[in-house]
Amino acid sequence: MIKLNDLENLAKKYRHDLFEKLLLIKQGHPGSIFSMMDIVVSMYHGGFIRFDKKKNEFLDKVLISKGHATAALYPILRDFGVLPASEWNNWGHKESLLRVFGNTSIPGIDITSGSLGHCIGSGAGMAISYKRKNQDKKVYVIISEGELYEGSTWEALLFAKHNELDNLIIVIDINSLIILGNTKDCLNLEPIKSKIQGLGIKTSEINGHNFNELITAFESVQKSNELNCILAKTIKGKGSSIMENKKNWHYWNPMNEDEIKKTREELS
Amino acid sequence: MFQRDIFIQEIIKKLETDKSIYFLSADFGAPALDILRDRFPNNFIHCGISEQAMLDIASGLALDGNNVFVYAMAPFLSLRAIEQAKCGPGLMKLPVCLISVGVGLGYADAGPTHYSTEDFSCFRSIVGSSVFTPSDVSTTKLIAQEMLNNPKFSYVRLDREILPNHQSETTANDYKKGYKIYGSIDDKKIIYISHGKMFHKCMELFLKEKDKFCCIDIFKSKPFPKQLATDLATSKVLIVVDEQSPSGNLSSCVHEGLSKLNVFPKIISKSLPEKYIFENGGRKYLLDKFGLSTNDLLEASKEIIK
Numbered sequence: 019m020i021k022l023n024d025l026e027n028l029a030k031k032y033r034h035d036l037f038e039k040l041l042l043i044k045q046g047h048p049g050s051i052f053s054m055m056d057i058v059v060s061m062y063h064g065g066f067i068r069f070d071k072k073k074n075e076f077l078d079k080v081l082i083s084k085g086h087a088t089a090a091l092y093p094i095l096r097d098f099g100v101l102p103a104s105e106w107n108n109w110g111h112k113e114s115l116l117r118v119f120g121n122t123s124i125p126g127i128d129i130t131s132g133s134l135g136h137c138i139g140s141g142a143g144m145a146i147s148y149k150r151k152n153q154d155k156k157v158y159v160i161i162s163e164g165e166l167y168e169g170s171t172w173e174a175l176l177f178a179k180h181n182e183l184d185n186l187i188i189v190i191d192i193n194s195l196i197i198l199g200n201t202k203d204c205l206n207l208e209p210i211k212s213k214i215q216g217l218g219i220k221t222s223e224i225n226g227h228n229f230n231e232l233i234t235a236f237e238s239v240q241k242s243n244e245l246n247c248i249l250a251k252t253i254k255g256k257g258s259s260i261m262e263n264k265k266n267w268h269y270w271n272p273m274n275e276d277e278i279k280k281t282r283e284e285l286s
Numbered sequence: 287m288f289q290r291d292i293f294i295q296e297i298i299k300k301l302e303t304d305k306s307i308y309f310l311s312a313d314f315g316a317p318a319l320d321i322l323r324d325r326f327p328n329n330f331i332h333c334g335i336s337e338q339a340m341l342d343i344a345s346g347l348a349l350d351g352n353n354v355f356v357y358a359m360a361p362f363l364s365l366r367a368i369e370q371a372k373c374g375p376g377l378m379k380l381p382v383c384l385i386s387v388g389v390g391l392g393y394a395d396a397g398p399t400h401y402s403t404e405d406f407s408c409f410r411s412i413v414g415s416s417v418f419t420p421s422d423v424s425t426t427k428l429i430a431q432e433m434l435n436n437p438k439f440s441y442v443r444l445d446r447e448i449l450p451n452h453q454s455e456t457t458a459n460d461y462k463k464g465y466k467i468y469g470s471i472d473d474k475k476i477i478y479i480s481h482g483k484m485f486h487k488c489m490e491l492f493l494k495e496k497d498k499f500c501c502i503d504i505f506k507s508k509p510f511p512k513q514l515a516t517d518l519a520t521s522k523v524l525i526v527v528d529e530q531s532p533s534g535n536l537s538s539c540v541h542e543g544l545s546k547l548n549v550f551p552k553i554i555s556k557s558l559p560e561k562y563i564f565e566n567g568g569r570k571y572l573l574d575k576f577g578l579s580t581n582d583l584l585e586a587s588k589e590i591i592k
Binding site for chain 2 (some may be wrong): 121122128129130131132133135136137138139140141142143144145146147148150151157169170173174176177180
């Protein structure tokens with residue numbers, strides 16, 4: 019079993035790797051990537067996404083509904099050997115397979131996403147297919163809280179609950195920021211927990227940067243025979259004081275040498 | 287028999303041996319669907335009145351290797367869920383077949399919220415889609431069989447009414463071409479091109495005066511049937527009839543398809559007007575009132591002769 023300290027170090031390393039890449043390509047969504055980094059590191063390196071070493075593929079599916087943050091998976095997939103290191107190194111070149119938004123042509127990426135509000139539905143479709151075929155597979159869907167503004171998200175939650183999709187695990191990355199500001203100021207979503215619980219979905223609330231809480235939450239949902247939703251409270255741009263809780267760091271921004279140096283130090 | 291029942295019956299037959307087929311409904315029924323639900327409950331999914339989620343669910347099922355059919359009233363399946371169709375079966379090239387029922391003014395008693403007079407132009411603009419509009423039983427069956435044996439992203443436009451059969455059935459060879467010609471194409475004849483219910487109006491004229499008219503039933507409009515350009519290479523004027531709004535309808539499709547192949551006949555478009563229709567009176571009354579009566583089509587031919 020991997021130690022919590024190791025997970026923390028991996029997440030830091032991946033943030034650093036991704037920062038260097040985004041700095042190079044001068045695009046991407048670091049705020050959103052960094053807010054969910056600890057979540058995906060826990061899922062993959064915590065052993066919750068089962069890996070078949072012989073086939074070099076994951077047994078369970080991970081759908082990043084907040085497609086602008088799919089790049090968070092690239093260094094993880096690289097380290098598992100699913101994504102060739104050459105592809106990672108090639109990112110930023112015209113003929114590169116990797117893009118800011120993920121798609122199914124990239125090894126290890128299970129869905130083409132980018133437009134918000136699609137993946138609970140797609141995940142529910144996969145999950146119901148596995149259940150009806152009696153296949154032991156789980157589907158993890160990570161959405162941003164901003165996707166709670168999309169009607170299709172709620173349609174799909176109703177569907178998932180009605181069909182008791184206990185092999186579907188929904189994680190909501192709640193970093194409280196959307197492009198124009200704080201969600202509570204733009205259009206309040208709270209109380210998110212009671213709204214989702216109100217649908218009859220088992221809902222837990224954790225600190226999305228606390229590895230102990232993350233591992234405990236994933237252990238719990240794995241043992242559960244109910245549809246589960248984890249509300250992970252996070253910080254947009256986590257790890258970089260320049261980016262943390264800054265709405266303008268949803269996208270990449272130009273940085274001066276001092277800012278680059280400072281961010282490198284913080285992520286090292 | 288209703289086109290939807292014909293289509294679903296073909297799915298039922300295939301389900302006997304192929305359990306990878308899933309049929310999703312957004313609370314839309316049919317007598318044949320009752321049979322499907324009863325006999326194959328594991329292959330039916332009720333998605334609620336949630337066309338958007340239904341398309342996303344369909345994409346998830348298709349990503350697991352299933353052949354998925356989604357089924358709803360045309361205006362809601364097409365326009366409400368069009369972005370889901372793009373991002374799922376479109377972007378990921380998934381075998382999802384949208385069965386869209388009640389195209390045109392099919393729901394004439396319900397009013398413009400229920401009319402589907404834009405779906406043709408919308409769906410033919412989605413990259414990777416195939417678009418079908420059958421006018422009879424034999425073609426409906428052949429389309430269903432193709433979607434079952436060669437699953438792909440497709441949009442099938444069915445009429446709400448029972449449409450009469452033609453004198454001869456669509457053959458495998460006709461189907462392969464994507465259209466069927468009634469009568470012969472020559473310079474002296476007026477050529478009508480249409481699909482679905484409106485094709486029957488063209489056929490009324492043809493059956494009365496076979497020496498004056500030729501009718502082409504273009505049941506597969508996307509991809510555009512290339513051979514049609516060869517057949518129409520010397521044609522000077524075409525009357526294209528579609529129960530859709532004026533922009534992007536079948537006449538646009540025919541114009542684009544032929545011009546890409548360097549065939550440039552004059553195209554007279556007979557379609558619905560650029561307005562939302564609130565009038566009562568039923569479909570026939572509305573078609574007659576808004577320029578799509580058989581007599582209107584005949585008048586268009588007289589203009590050409592003049």
